Amino acid sequence: MKITDVKIIVCSPGRNFVTVKIFTDEGLTGIGDATLNGREKAVVAYLEDHLVPLLIGKDPSRIEDIWQYLYKGAYWRRGPVTMAAIAGIDTALWDIKAKAANMPLYQLFGGASRDKLLCYVHAQGSEISEAVEAVGKRMDEGYKAIRAQVGIPGLPAVYGTDKSSTNTAALNALPNEEVWSTSKYLRHVPNLFSALRETHGWDVELLHDTHHRLTPIEAARLGKDLEPYRLFWLEDTVAAEHQEGFRLIRKHTVTPLAVGEVFNTVWDARLLIEEQLIDYIRMTTVHAGGVTSLRRIMDLAGIYNVRTGCHGAMDMSPACFATNMQLGLWAPNFGIQEYTEYTPETLEVFSHNWSISDGYLHPGEAIGHGVDIDEELAKKYPYEPAYLPVNRLEDGTLWHW
Ligand code: GCO
Ligand code: MG
Numbered sequence: 001m002k003i004t005d006v007k008i009i010v011c012s013p014g015r016n017f018v019t020v021k022i023f024t025d026e027g028l029t030g031i032g033d034a035t036l037n038g039r040e041k042a043v044v045a046y047l048e049d050h051l052v053p054l055l056i057g058k059d060p061s062r063i064e065d066i067w068q069y070l071y072k073g074a075y076w077r078r079g080p081v082t083m084a085a086i087a088g089i090d091t092a093l094w095d096i097k098a099k100a101a102n103m104p105l106y107q108l109f110g111g112a113s114r115d116k117l118l119c120y121v122h123a124q125g126s127e128i129s130e131a132v133e134a135v136g137k138r139m140d141e142g143y144k145a146i147r148a149q150v151g152i153p154g155l156p157a158v159y160g161t162d163k164s165s166t167n168t169a170a171l172n173a174l175p176n177e178e179v180w181s182t183s184k185y186l187r188h189v190p191n192l193f194s195a196l197r198e199t200h201g202w203d204v205e206l207l208h209d210t211h212h213r214l215t216p217i218e219a220a221r222l223g224k225d226l227e228p229y230r231l232f233w234l235e236d237t238v239a240a241e242h243q244e245g246f247r248l249i250r251k252h253t254v255t256p257l258a259v260g261e262v263f264n265t266v267w268d269a270r271l272l273i274e275e276q277l278i279d280y281i282r283m284t285t286v287h288a289g290g291v292t293s294l295r296r297i298m299d300l301a302g303i304y305n306v307r308t309g310c311h312g313a314m315d316m317s318p319a320c321f322a323t324n325m326q327l328g329l330w331a332p333n334f335g336i337q338e339y340t341e342y343t344p345e346t347l348e349v350f351s352h353n354w355s356i357s358d359g360y361l362h363p364g365e366a367i368g369h370g371v372d373i374d375e376e377l378a379k380k381y382p383y384e385p386a387y388l389p390v391n392r393l394e395d396g397t398l399w400h401w
Pocket of ligand 1: 037209211261311312313314315338388
């Protein structure tokens with residue numbers, strides 16, 4: 001088999017998505033997600049100008065060799081743009097390989113390790129009562145694990161707390177600016193979880209995302225304060241650069257820790273995994289360089305009792321989400337899968353085979369990873385310039401969003 005053509009498809013059916021579609025001389029095609037939210041066009045240029053010309057005529061079955069060629073061959077390794085571009089190609093090649101084998105992708109990894117995948121959804125409110133109600137609604141829908149976020153008194157809406165401030169917001173032509181106070185946040189958040197346990201009891205798994213805003217000692221304080229409420233995980237406490245900071249956090253709290261949605265390679269996660277400083281690794285197919293590298297990261301994590309919790313926000317395409325699920329069905333150390341739902345337009349453009357029932361996901365039994373793109377329909381949703389928000393302290397200092 002030979003690669004005859006590679007198309008980069010950019011569309012915005014609710015969000016901007018970058019999709020790699022690989023064509024072969026035997027008529028098999030595969031797709032992969034290469035979306036980097038807010039920096040999409042950099043990946044498109046990297047793919048079109050630098051990677052696509054290298055692929056024409058190559059044997060698509062040699063996925064490992066192609067991955068190594070694109071990773072080592074650049075000399076300039078790692079980084080979100082490079083790894084998202086490689087991921088798009090790598091995922092499309094695994095899709096083709098599974099189609100050639102006439103199997104769902106998870107079968108190529110060694111088959112299913114479980115029958116279904118626990119997922120978590122989001123619930124939020126600008127006030128505690130609103131967030132408590134939102135969690136209750138999610139529980140009524142059958143979800144077993146829920147990420148809860150709440151607005152902070154004295155601050156305008158912050159990350160994850162209402163529709164206009166989250167990454168699910170209407171696309172902004174320029175970055176929206178949010179305001180942040182760590183001390184106000186740290187005082188308020190434990191009250192949310194106290195109210196949640198009081199109202200909803202202990203059978204629901206609760207998660208929380210700090211979005212990289214704390215220092216290690218602040219994260220240790222929060223972890224300690226949340227211990228009575230037995231969270232499933234506390235996510236992204238400190239900036240990704242603060243790897244050693246996790247040693248300090250770990251010393252002070254038994255609240256389980258999750259991190260990794262902005263990591264790109266195994267090197268970003270190695271110290272945290274090997275020293276067992278985290279409990280869940282959040283890396284996801286598109287930002288980790290595809291199936292080839294994420295599978296290795298999952299295996300490394302498994303050796304050290306770290307479980308998976310793939311980033312699954314709706315700003316990565318259904319091709320990424322489905323591939324995460326294929327890996328999740330196989331991974332012996334699967335933990336949980338984030339599920340933020342897609343717009344109806346997105347699901348029209350990307351046909352899919354996964355199912356969701358009673359709080360559990362399944363990737364389905366379709367051949368390949370199970371997601372395809374309707375190229376004609378995609379044309380109806382052209383790219384829209386969009387940025388994620390930025391964050392400032394109350395005195396104007398730029399902070400972590
Ligand atoms: C999550 C994430 C997202 C990211 C977004 C960035 O836990 O789902 O933190 O909300 O902010 O995916 O593009
Ligand atoms: Mg997060």
